Amino acid sequence: MDPIERKFTLHVPSSTQNLAIIREFVNSIGVQAGLDEMDISKVELAVDEACANVIEHAYSHDLSKDVTIRATFDDAALHIDVEDTGRGFDPSSIQQAELERLVAERKSGGLGMRLIKSVMDEVRYEFEPGQKNVLHMMKRIKKKA
Numbered sequence: 001m002d003p004i005e006r007k008f009t010l011h012v013p014s015s016t017q018n019l020a021i022i023r024e025f026v027n028s029i030g031v032q033a034g035l036d037e038m039d040i041s042k043v044e045l046a047v048d049e050a051c052a053n054v055i056e057h058a059y060s061h062d063l064s065k066d067v068t069i070r071a072t073f074d075d076a077a078l079h080i081d082v083e084d085t086g087r088g089f090d091p092s093s094i095q096q097a098e099l100e101r102l103v104a105e106r107k108s109g110g111l112g113m114r115l116i117k118s119v120m121d122e123v124r125y126e127f128e129p130g131q132k133n134v135l136h137m138m139k140r141i142k143k144k145a
Helices: 016-033 037-058 096-104 112-119
Strands: 006-013 066-073 077-084 122-128 132-140
Touching (some): 016 037, 016 066, 037 132
């Protein structure tokens, strides 16, 4: 028998005030998916960072735009996509030397993808200029003994 896949979607206006709602949504799904507390916290952190970046960089705090979070899970993994229609970003444009300079100068921007990649098992970004941007993230679900 194939595992049952569960799907959830949340659309919220592009406001940092909605980050708490997004974190609650992610936490609830993490619990339902069977993630442990540490992994739920990591997924919340990654999604929070991704959405904050969309609000600030892709939409420049434009409240008329929406952020969409899609989550699916089965017995093996939780997949979360953060989608927007704002300005795209090419994550490969930030080179290691530039990253080190940003850290040394304590500048924000460019560090979010590093953080997201450090807490998720897989991260992939796709952007279609003028259409949409989607950050795909995946966290494997550890089997309980």
